Amino acid sequence: MGGEFTGGILVIDLGGQYTHLISRRFRELGVYTSVVPYKSVDRTIILRSKALVLSGSPLSVSELEEVELKKFSELILGSNKPILGICFGHQLLAKLFGGTIEKKREFGRTEIKIVKRDPIFDGWNEFEHVWMSHNECVTSLSSLGEVLALTENECVAAFKVFHEGNVIYGVQFHPEVKHTVKGSQLLENFLKITGAERNWSLGNYVEYVTKEMMKEVGTNDKALIAVSGGVDSTVSALIAKRVFKDKLIAVFVNHGLLREGEVEEVLSNLRSLGIEPLYVNAEDRFLKLLEGVSDCEERRKLIGEEFVRIFKELIENDPEIKYFIQGTTYPDVIESGVVSGSRKIKTHHNVGGIPSWFKIKILEPLKYLYKDEVREVGKLLGIPEALLKRHPFPGPGLAVRIVGKFTKEKLEIVRKASKIVEDTLREYNLHDSVWQAFAVVGDDMWVGVKGDERDQGYILTIRIVESSDGMTADWARIPHEVLDIMSRRITSSLSKVTTVTYAITSKPPSTIEPC
Numbered sequence: 446m447g448g449e450f451t452g453g454i455l456v457i458d459l460g461g462q463y464t465h466l467i468s469r470r471f472r473e474l475g476v477y478t479s480v481v482p483y484k485s486v487d488r489t490i491i492l493r494s495k496a497l498v499l500s501g502s503p504l505s506v507s508e509l510e511e512v513e514l515k516k517f518s519e520l521i522l523g524s525n526k527p528i529l530g531i532c533f534g535h536q537l538l539a540k541l542f543g544g545t546i547e548k549k550r551e552f553g554r555t556e557i558k559i560v561k562r563d564p565i566f567d568g569w570n571e572f573e574h575v576w577m578s579h580n581e582c583v584t585s586l587s588s589l590g591e592v593l594a595l596t597e598n599e600c601v602a603a604f605k606v607f608h609e610g611n612v613i614y615g616v617q618f619h620p621e622v623k624h625t626v627k628g629s630q631l632l633e634n635f636l637k638i639t640g641a642e643r644n645w646s647l648g649n650y651v652e653y654v655t656k657e658m659m660k661e662v663g664t665n666d667k668a669l670i671a672v673s674g675g676v677d678s679t680v681s682a683l684i685a686k687r688v689f690k691d692k693l694i695a696v697f698v699n700h701g702l703l704r705e706g707e708v709e710e711v712l713s714n715l716r717s718l719g720i721e722p723l724y725v726n727a728e729d730r731f732l733k734l735l736e737g738v739s740d741c742e743e744r745r746k747l748i749g750e751e752f753v754r755i756f757k758e759l760i761e762n763d764p765e766i767k768y769f770i771q772g773t774t775y776p777d778v779i780e781s782g783v784v785s786g787s788r789k790i791k792t793h794h795n796v797g798g799i800p801s802w803f804k805i806k807i808l809e810p811l812k813y814l815y816k817d818e819v820r821e822v823g824k825l826l827g828i829p830e831a832l833l834k835r836h837p838f839p840g841p842g843l844a845v846r847i848v849g850k851f852t853k854e855k856l857e858i859v860r861k862a863s864k865i866v867e868d869t870l871r872e873y874n875l876h877d878s879v880w881q882a883f884a885v886v887g888d889d890m891w892v893g894v895k896g897d898e899r900d901q902g903y904i905l906t907i908r909i910v911e912s913s914d915g916m917t918a919d920w921a922r923i924p925h926e927v928l929d930i931m932s933r934r935i936t937s938s939l940s941k942v943t944t945v946t947y948a949i950t951s952k953p954p955s956t957i958e959p960c
């Protein structure tokens with residue numbers, strides 16, 4: 446899509462753990478935000494924005510080299526925009542304006558005193574509680590700056606500078622975190638001060654993205670979309686249908702790596718929404734390719750390429766198909782390392798994994814949205830609650846839940862055990878409160894005893910996590926009785942499993958899927 450949002454907030458990502466939270470909070474206030482890693486920021490991106498926000502960072506301002514500071518100075522101070530620096534961003538701005546930074550740690554709930562009234566603190570009392578997380582702080586400013594708030598340790602909690610007609614603020618604390626009681630108020634005050642446009646609503650988004658796509662496509666153009674029954678591809682298909690109408694071809698490929706009963710469920714859900722998918726049963730093709738492959742990334746690559754080969758075959762048979770629609774969301778783009786500066790964790794085959802030989806124009810109607818925003822859009826478009834509540838399921842399906850050699854035997858174990866895990870959670874009303882729940886199997890064996898006989902079988906791991914966006918996650922504290930029931934059901938119905946374990950590591954340091 447050619448058009449981009451203008452007039453919003455550009456969040457410059459300096460590596461802080463709360464960067465996306467900052468962006469989310471501004472969106473909740475009705476402003477479009479883009480998050481761009483520092484190294485990818487350029488004049489064009491800056492010009493499109495109304496104001497800049499500098500995030501936190503694991504870096505230390507005192508250790509920054511002169512050349513790095515010079516680069517920051519040119520880019521940020523030369524931007525001619527209002528700026529809000531948060532935590533590291535605050536220290537960086539103070540340093541650029543000649544302030545002093547010293548080692549002083551403040552963590553957690555901290556009281557600050559407002560020493561100078563300013564519109565940024567409208568609605569704040571003289572003393573307020575904020576959330577701090579820093580090892581260094583600004584202890585003095587040059588004559589250019591004005592201190593607005595202090596902490597008990599004499600750290601500058603907030604300051605203001607006027608620079609070439611623009612107002613620049615720094616806050617040492619994190620207004621984006623709920624523990625900063627009036628954090629949202631401060632962000633709202635910043636929006637008022639900058640005059641950023643409050644035109645971000647999900648209803649507007651659907652209209653915007655539909656119009657953008659309509660501008661680009663010709664009246665007879667057809668588009669192909671791969672649907673999986675998941676929220677992202679279903680919402681993408683409903684948006685694309687507004688644009689392409691009966692010229693949208695939705696394809697549902699069964700790669701043989703789906704969950705039990707999934708084919709029937711997906712087909713019936715899509716039909717109820719007015720989408721009649723073309724069903725391609727490619728089980729044999731995929732399973733033949735994967736048999737015996739041990740390396741996870743290799744498997745993802747094989748699956749991704751085979752998908753694309755199927756799409757290519759369909760496109761070659763119909764020259765009117767000019768577009769391919771992908772349900773890429775905002776964090777997908779970032780986590781797949783497509784945006785420079787972010788690291789690739791796993792090749793999510795649906796993002797950045799399209800081989801160069803697949804020559805077709807790509808449309809990504811969700812690429813500006815966070816996952817929960819996609820759900821909201823889905824609700825607006827009339828998707829039933831039950832479908833919106835489905836757990837995310839990876840494109841490469843059960844293949845990423847098999848560790849070590851890929852075999853049909855392990856695939857069947859994972860499929861059956863996952864069904865037990867999900868059904869048991871439903872039975873105990875726990876399914877909707879977790880992000881994902883599934884079973885994993887590897888090559889490790891455990892000696893068991895069946896009757897009086899020695900037995901040998903697989904170790905099966907149950908993974909149940911809580912998360913809000915899949916970028917971080919924690920293992921779910923499922924009651925022991927429920928885990929016990931799952932374990933018994935799995936070992937009694939799967940003779941090849943002798944032992945069941947529960948994965949109790951968060952992401953990071955682990956990831957959600959094992960492979």
Ligand code: XMP
Nearest residue numbers: 791792793794837839840841915956957958
């Ligand atoms: P990880 O395992 O990276 O997963 O912590 C984060 C979220 O992404 C899903 N996931 C994938 N989704 N293609 C997808 O479409 C993939 O290759 C893929 N790998 C992981 C995972 O289920 C979790 O929700």
